Amino acid sequence: MNFNEKIVTKVEIFNSSENKLEKFNNFNKRVFKGNKIQRILLINPPDVDKTLFNFNSANRGRNMNYPPYGLGLISTHLDLIKVENEILNLNHLILKEAKNKKKEEDFIFSTILKKNINQVMLKFNPDFIVITCMFSQTHQSLLDVIKEIKLIKDVPIAIGGVHVTGSMSEQKTRQKFLNDVIGVNYIFKNEAEISLKDFVKHLNCMDDENNITQITAIDEKELIEFEERQTPTGDDLNVIPNHAKMFSGELTKVGKIGGFFSLLPKEKKLSTVLSNRGCRAQCTFCSVRNFNGVSVRRRTVDSVIEELKILRFEHGIDHVMWLDDDFLYNRKESLLLFNEMVKQNLNLTWDNTNGVIAASCTEEVMGAAADSGCIGLIIGMESGNKDILKQIRKPGNVDTFLKAAEVLKKIEKINSRVFLMIGFPNETFQQIKDTVDVSLAMNLDWHNVTILQPLPNTVIFDQMLSEGLIGDINFSKMGYNSGTHGKLTNKSGKGLDPLSIDFSNAFNNKSLNDIPDRTDLDNIWAYMNFHLNFKRLFSEKRNLKLEQQYRYVRNIAELVAPNNAFAIYFASFLYYKLNNAVDDKLLKQFSNAINNNDYWNERCNEFGLKFDHIKYHNYPSLA
Numbered sequence: 001m002n003f004n005e006k007i008v009t010k011v012e013i014f015n016s017s018e019n020k021l022e023k024f025n026n027f028n029k030r031v032f033k034g035n036k037i038q039r040i041l042l043i044n045p046p047d048v049d050k051t052l053f054n055f056n057s058a059n060r061g062r063n064m065n066y067p068p069y070g071l072g073l074i075s076t077h078l079d080l081i082k083v084e085n086e087i088l089n090l091n092h093l094i095l096k097e098a099k100n101k102k103k104e105e106d107f108i109f110s111t112i113l114k115k116n117i118n119q120v121m122l123k124f125n126p127d128f129i130v131i132t133c134m135f136s137q138t139h140q141s142l143l144d145v146i147k148e149i150k151l152i153k154d155v156p157i158a159i160g161g162v163h164v165t166g167s168m169s170e171q172k173t174r175q176k177f178l179n180d181v182i183g184v185n186y187i188f189k190n191e192a193e194i195s196l197k198d199f200v201k202h203l204n205c206m207d208d209e210n211n212i213t214q215i216t217a218i219d220e221k222e223l224i225e226f227e228e229r230q231t232p233t234g235d236d237l238n239v240i241p242n243h244a245k246m247f248s249g250e251l252t253k254v255g256k257i258g259g260f261f262s263l264l265p266k267e268k269k270l271s272t273v274l275s276n277r278g279c280r281a282q283c284t285f286c287s288v289r290n291f292n293g294v295s296v297r298r299r300t301v302d303s304v305i306e307e308l309k310i311l312r313f314e315h316g317i318d319h320v321m322w323l324d325d326d327f328l329y330n331r332k333e334s335l336l337l338f339n340e341m342v343k344q345n346l347n348l349t350w351d352n353t354n355g356v357i358a359a360s361c362t363e364e365v366m367g368a369a370a371d372s373g374c375i376g377l378i379i380g381m382e383s384g385n386k387d388i389l390k391q392i393r394k395p396g397n398v399d400t401f402l403k404a405a406e407v408l409k410k411i412e413k414i415n416s417r418v419f420l421m422i423g424f425p426n427e428t429f430q431q432i433k434d435t436v437d438v439s440l441a442m443n444l445d446w447h448n449v450t451i452l453q454p455l456p457n458t459v460i461f462d463q464m465l466s467e468g469l470i471g472d473i474n475f476s477k478m479g480y481n482s483g484t485h486g487k488l489t490n491k492s493g494k495g496l497d498p499l500s501i502d503f504s505n506a507f508n509n510k511s512l513n514d515i516p517d518r519t520d521l522d523n524i525w526a527y528m529n530f531h532l533n534f535k536r537l538f539s540e541k542r543n544l545k546l547e548q549q550y551r552y553v554r555n556i557a558e559l560v561a562p563n564n565a566f567a568i569y570f571a572s573f574l575y576y577k578l579n580n581a582v583d584d585k586l587l588k589q590f591s592n593a594i595n596n597n598d599y600w601n602e603r604c605n606e607f608g609l610k611f612d613h614i615k616y617h618n619y620p621s622l623a
Contacts, residue, residue, distance in 0.1 A: 036204045040085040041126035044068035049140040050109035058098035062559040065255025072241025077197045087245045099254040132161040139475030160188035166457030187216040195230040238303035249315035258321035260351040260376035262555035268318040279326040282393045284459035328360035338372035349373040355380035361404035376415040384438025385431040405442035416444045423452040430512035447532040500599035503527045550574035565593040565600040572614040
């Protein structure tokens with residue numbers, strides 16, 4: 001079943017019809033055969049499909065394994081109306097299998113996927129299935145899961161999540177998305193736990209109200225769309241997700257959560273918590289404002305503390321990552337939360353991998369954050385050029401970033417990092433160089449650099465579309481350019497490491513007023529990573545920071561990129577600074593990296609990083 005442009009036109013006419021609810025009800029009767037919904041299966045697909053899955057990374061336990069937080073909220077809401085439900089976390093199950101296999105040939109992605117879907121379908125026998133899809137790179141994985149379900153049983157399916165919402169909200173992607181999701185009966189947009197619950201209540205005749213919101217029914221001939229939003233507020237915000245069904249205490253046995261896990265002992269259990277929704281910022285590259293709405297809605301501190309207690313005392317969680325996009329939005333509420341965490345003696349540590357707004361990083365707030373267990377956070381800076389900051393509507397300016405950095409440098413226990421992004425439309429070499437200069441002046445612990453990938457349902461996507469900068473849409477290739485499944489890493493994990501390319505001329509012999517092309521951006525990415533992250537480690541003197549950086553860089557050398565000679569070299573350097581000794585394992589690992597890879601040999605020679613430095617601990621900074 002494919003939807004052509006004529007059907008989309010028909011939908012617009014149909015939506016104004018007074019008979020929309022009647023047609024919707026008739027559609028529901030056909031789909032559910034007049035039956036009520038008794039058992040709902042909630043599915044979290046693998047983050048990527050088999051063509052992008054990196055077995056070696058998963059086998060090392062490196063892949064991200066976040067709890068399906070949205071499904072956990074839906075589960076609790078369904079419990080409240082006494083509708084039986086289960087969560088099938090396929091991403092976790094795939095990672096669990098990969099972690100336990102000794103050889104890649106013993107791991108067959110599609111077989112594992114099919115087996116787990118089949119088992120729960122036969123055992124639970126759902127009469128309605130809801131699938132979430134947060135990331136664009138999960139698109140093909142979503143389609144694969146839908147296909148497997150339909151091969152087992154013709155059960156009604158609904159989908160939702162950030163990727164689904166963005167694809168349906170953007171005219172450039174809407175038609176292609178509808179053509180792809182064959183077999184889906186309903187699409188829910190935006191935050192959907194209330195609209196889904198109301199739909200179930202409506203179909204089960206559990207109330208007399210017709211609260212049908214933000215749902216699209218996919219009929220054979222037409223789409224039946226209800227565009228009104230149902231945004232969770234008040235008591236609905238305080239609902240705690242069903243962590244028992246999410247297996248929150250098991251996830252970090254086979255994967256990772258957040259960006260600061262390497263600073264913790266390996267046996268620590270990690271999970272996630274959401275204290276507010278939305279963001280005050282209007283960044284043009286971000287879909288949060290469109291997905292969550294324009295305001296920031298905060299849970300009560302009592303509700304958040306109760307969830308932290310459940311995680312700590314019922315599931316043995318030692319550390320949480322805040323999922324908030326604007327965690328420090330309300331200074332008073334933030335201080336109240338931090339003080340209550342101390343008062344309740346939760347003995348939890350936490351981080352904010354999603355990033356905080358620099359203006360919120362005052363001495364008072366950061367001091368309270370550290371007291372409550374903060375070990376790491378990231379400032380969302382993106383650019384150090386005032387014109388680019390204005391163009392992307394970033395809250396804050398260079399002075400704001402520098403002030404935040406001064407505060408954070410006084411609190412050594414917080415590992416403080418910076419989000420940087422390059423490749424904005426018409427951004428010049430000079431403007432990127434401004435970002436490098438400001439980052440050096442801030443002098444924080446690490447810099448997460450990405451190349452812009454415009455996502456549907458964002459302002460910058462529309463801008464670049466109108467300027468002809470976006471061509472054919474490939475959902476699975478949308479996403480950031482680094483990370484477990486980034487474009488710079490191939491399926492086997494054996495591709496060319498971007499840091500091993502020749503990036504010495506990233507800015508040399510360039511007209512600084514020119515706009516870099518894609519090859520230039522790759523070179524600049526590597527240049528920034530080396531000079532902002534690795535090279536500056538030579539100047540670090542503080543013991544606590546040396547320990548933090550050692551743990552993080554050693555993690556890169558062991559889990560993220562075991563052949564990355566820069567990471568191995570600097571892990572060796574940091575180990576020596578801390579222990580006044582040579583780590584023989586790292587020594588051997590560095591030897592293998594430069595002897596078996598001409599690219600890495602060239603890069604290390606270029607920057608004067610030598611095997612003898614490690615063996616005889618005569619590093620350049622110590623000479």
